[in-house]
């Protein structure tokens with residue numbers, strides 16, 4: 001299996017496309033991308049060593065992979081203990097979530113709870129553990145201007161209420177999750 005030397009770059013940009021994060025090593029399956037390593041995120045393991053990155057970014061990628069749980073487990077394997085994982089993905093109520101037919105998953109702000117402290121009651125789905133450092137939800141501009149975005153992001157109970165009752169009207173846009181790998 002090819003392995004890349006990551007001594008110079010300790011940030012992995014997964015599904016980097018043409019917008020690879022400056023200084024990062026990029027992986028993608030598209031040869032026209034800026035990837036340093038061409039690989040299919042649906043084939044495991046990815047051709048990189050355990051714990052070889054301090055940080056990993058997956059920006060508008062997780063909604064494309066065939067197996068979210070397995071991909072998250074790979075992200076967990078690839079970062080060092082305490083390493084950070086940034087996931088950016090559309091909220092399922094945003095226009096962009098469904099207008100791209102290559103999106104396999106339509107997620108909400110609780111979609112990664114299986115990796116958290118109580119594993120959403122489904123701890124047996126995965127043994128990879130992440131601490132949720134932050135979750136930020138952007139709403140459509142109108143709702144941001146009238147203050148809903150502030151409420152959603154500053155009051156976790158309000159975010160849950162919004163997901164349950166309001167989000168089909170007060171629609172989300174994009175979510176940013178930052179996790180710390182617990183090993």
Ligand SMILES: C[S@@+](CC[C@H](N)C(=O)[O-])C[C@H]1O[C@@H](n2cnc3c(N)ncnc32)[C@H](O)[C@@H]1O
Nearest residue numbers: 015016017019028029030040041042059060064
């Ligand atoms: C929406 S683009 C995002 C690109 C970049 N992260 C950005 O924010 O501009 C999704 C990227 O994921 C890559 N991708 C999707 N599924 C993949 C897979 N199974 N294996 C490898 N790369 C994949 C695509 O080639 C594409 O570059």
